[in-house]
Amino acid sequence: MDDGNGGERTAPELRTLQQKVAYMVEKTFPGQKVSGRAFSEIVRERGGALSHSYFSNILAGKVTHPSEEILKALGLGFGVDWRFFKEESEVVDDVVAGLQFLAKRRTGEISGIAGRGVDDAGLPAELLEFALSLLKEARADGPTTPDGPTSTPEQGVH
Helix, strand or coil: CECCCCCECCCCCCCCHHHHHHHHHHHHCCCCCCCHHHHHHHHHHCCCCCCHHHHHHHHCCCCCCCCHHHHHHHHHHHCCCHHHHCCCCCCHHHHHHHHHHHHHHHHCCECCCCCCCCCCCCCCHHHHHHHHHHHHHHHHHCCCCCCCCCCCCCCCEC
């Protein structure tokens, strides 16, 4: 995400439920307009329950303090830890870093990652942020000299 000065912010401002859900819609369904009906169907397919009108009201900012069950349904629908949607969440940075990492993998900016000793929780946010910072530094440094390793855009970061 651009910070207005040509740089990237590591974490967008995600304080409200509306901001978090809008961010997840943007990142999970890039370039698509997702209806409340479509999202509630995704939640249902994954074993949860969320009405399309309730989801639409969340996106409109009309719902600010939903039940834990609703937060869990949002987590199912987006495929993230439901605690991301809590008001005072400790996992927001983890989810954002993970999404940024996946976006860079999708575009080919990062490839050939091998995780050793990674558990079911995945890579820690600190490691993802570190990998993203290395990529940013590599871009800023430009191509290296013939004495050092080089990386072409086709090769990605290995």
